[in-house]
Amino acid sequence: MTAGGPETARFRELLTRVLGFQLDAGRTPALHDLLVERATATRSGGIDTYLMRLSQTGPSDPEVRALADGLTVTETYFLRGADQLRAFSEVALPDRMGAQRPARALRILSAGCASGEEAYSLAIAARAVVTDPSWKVSIVGIDVNPSALAKASLGRYSTWSLRETPADVRERYFRPDGREFVLDPEVRAAVSLSFRNLIEDDPSFWRPDSFDIVFCRNVVMYFTPDVMRSVIARISGALCPGGFLFLGHAETLRGTSQDFHLRHTHETFYYQRRESSDATPPSLPPTSSPQPRAEAPCATAALDDISWVSAIGRASTRIAQLARTSQDLPPRTPDAPTRPALDLQPAVELLRRERFAEAMDLLGALPTTSEDDPEAQLLRAVLLTNGSRLREAEQVCAQILSADELNAGAHYLMALCREHAGDRGAAAEHDQMAAYLDPGFAMPHLHLGLLARRRGDLDQAGLELGRALDLLAREDASRILLFGGGFSRDALLTLCRSELRACGGGSW
């Protein structure tokens, strides 16, 4: 058996089935070694027998726990993501206390709690907010890695785990013991820990209205898009309407779920479950395309991210394919269409040739169903923006965003419209949302840089323009066509460099 042989490939498939992971080709030698190790440790009598047995195991099987021990990334620390913890304390907790006043109980889940630092940080933060003893705050920490959970239940931590913990919090909640720190027993008692594999659907645990707030940070980035979709659906089903979901900063729900509103406070993003009275937009069709990631954890994800889905966003996939020139990357297989595709190609061609009015006429001649078609609507908004019809463009963007709040392209165009209307605050807000939702999208950073320079914030301008310069070099040709305002990549790079020089960034 060789590392790149069919056994390792089968092992990778089975790991995706039992743990949900997307494991890239770069990990093949490590997977091969783990396969040999587990086949030997389980005395399976051979690789084939081990693989056959693994194919019959469920997500909670002891062998899956052993594999999780060898494969999961458990890096974490106390008070990680201080901005999100402030949003938790100052927005989510007060909001949920308002909603749960009759019951006087809050339930919080740390999904993928690793060695417990996140769950205990939530307990520490909640103690400062929920001071009335008649309230009960229960925190549940779940994880698939048994060693991490064992460490969590000990409640003993090194200085490394406390590297972001201010001295006063350390003194109040930890007792030094040799080279370690022992967590306050009352904080420990507020958290219950258990083994749970997020890919397993256990209706007794994932009951509707079970949690007010869920933290699931730096977990779903390791999953395949389909697994991420089903895990988020499970979490969404168990959250109370109006409940909050916090993901890691490199994880977004774009293209994954329509169950949530995007919230942006305390310089961070998080989600709030739609109330049942909210109209939930139609759910997204299944897709084999990857969720875009800021820091893709593996090489396969990075390769797949060349797809047009991550380039422009789900709602504009088809436009992106149409906008592709012959020199661009080879076409990817389109997702299964959910409705008869409108022919947008002629309008895209006219956009390429900057014949905006004619392109609009073509769009106007499409069947009336095009008004519900997100791709046609986004193209319409692009054309209206390029044709300086920004009020109309804004209306179209508002329609797109009311159906899909997580459409990065529509947020970016909305930013241009708001700036034109003199509302620079809202413009920056939409740019930030676009940049968060699609971490590879250069234009919102360029626009944020220009806005910052105009208000005299040269440090911020330098940061955003530097980011834009970096992303523009790799930006997809189709996205430059759609969102570059008629400029070529080179022209946009030149603009970025000269703006950076004007901000004092001499080396550009």
Ligand SMILES: C[S@@+](CC[C@H](N)C(=O)[O-])C[C@H]1O[C@@H](n2cnc3c(N)ncnc32)[C@H](O)[C@@H]1O
């Ligand atoms: C990088 S840690 C994140 C810890 C913490 N949430 C944070 O952000 O600091 C990821 C954790 O997710 C857990 N995890 C990965 N896949 C899981 C699954 N299928 N079910 C439950 N936990 C999982 C890992 O075992 C690991 O402890």
